[in-house]
Amino acid sequence: MNTTFMITFLLLGFIGSFFSGLLGIGGAIVNYPIILYIPPLLGFDGFTAHEVSGIVAVQVFFSTLGGVWAYRKGFINKPLFLVMGTSILVGSLVGGYFSYILSETIVNVIYGVLALTAAIIMFMPKKEANEEVVEGFNKRLAAVLALVVGLASGIVGAGGSFILIPIMLIVLKIPIRITIATSMAITFVSSIGVVIGKVTTGQVPYLPAILVVIVSLIAAPLGVRVSRQLNRKVLQWSLAVLILITSIKLWSDILF
Known part of the structure; x- marks a missing residue:
């Protein structure tokens, strides 16, 4: 592995992790297509969909770890975290483990369905809500949705935050800042299950994964700090556009 290749992956890791902290996502929505498409365009050997999902899974784990640490005294809603975190952990473990039996096309299709669904939900109208108060949520619905997201995101190596956020905003009607902080914590739990599934089935190329991870613990908290200075509408629309383009x-x- 040459120096140019290493620098490239360090940059990719920084970009994905910065957006992880900025928008409350694990970075998969950015890093999956970047790692899948950019290396071949630059003349490097490309990765398979399974390898990309393995790299992304490890990166998401560390970037969300940094993000959760930054949000630890912020807007994380504990009841919401417990309900959705428990459910998504089960789904991500199953999805991450059995993903190795699926073809590359199916892995990409599942990622595409997740991204398109998230984009559609994000562009749906949303009523204004109190910035810091969760007035209540449907626990059964939250658990079922988290389980489904965990299964699908486990397959593509994502923590699931890019689909969790629109679900929490639009379906469960959680305020944006609580959504961003809590989804980060839920995504971290999800990523634990995904990484276990990917590693035990040999889907993680370790050196590229390590290179992407190196900058994650720096970039994710930096993104969190920047997000605190931005208007919530800017955060929501930025995420929606990013998901739609991808x-x-x-x-x-x-x-x-």
């Missing part, structure tokens, strides 16, 4: 690119490749 889903369009992936589906264009799958279909054409």
Whole structure:
């Protein structure tokens, strides 16, 4: 592995982790397509979908660890975290472990479905809510949705935050700042299950994963600090546009 390759992956890790902290996502929505598409464009050997999902899984674990540490005294809602965190851990363990039997196309399709669904939900109208108060939520619905997200995100190596956030905002009607902080904690729990599943089935190329992780613990908290200075509407629309662009690119490749 040459120096250019190492620098490239350090930059990729920084970009994904910064957006992880900024938007309350684990970084998979950014890093999955970047790692899948950019190395071949730069003349490096490309990774398979399974290898990309393994790299992303490890990166998400460390980036969300940094993000949760930064949010530890902030807006994390404990009841919501306990309900969705427990459910998504089960789903991510199952999805991460059995993903190795799926074809690359199926892995990419599942990622595309998650991204497109998230984009659609994010663009749905949302009523204004108190910034810091959760007035109540449907625990059964929250648990079921978290389980489904865990299964799907476990397959593609994601923590699931890019689909969790729109679900929490639109379906469960959780305020944006509580959503961002709590989803980060839930995604961290999810990533534990995903990493266990990916590592035990040999889907993680360790050196690229380590390179991406190196900058994660720096970039994710930096993104969190920047997010505290931004308007919540800016955060929500930035995430929506990011998800939409990614889903369009992936589906264009799958279909054409």
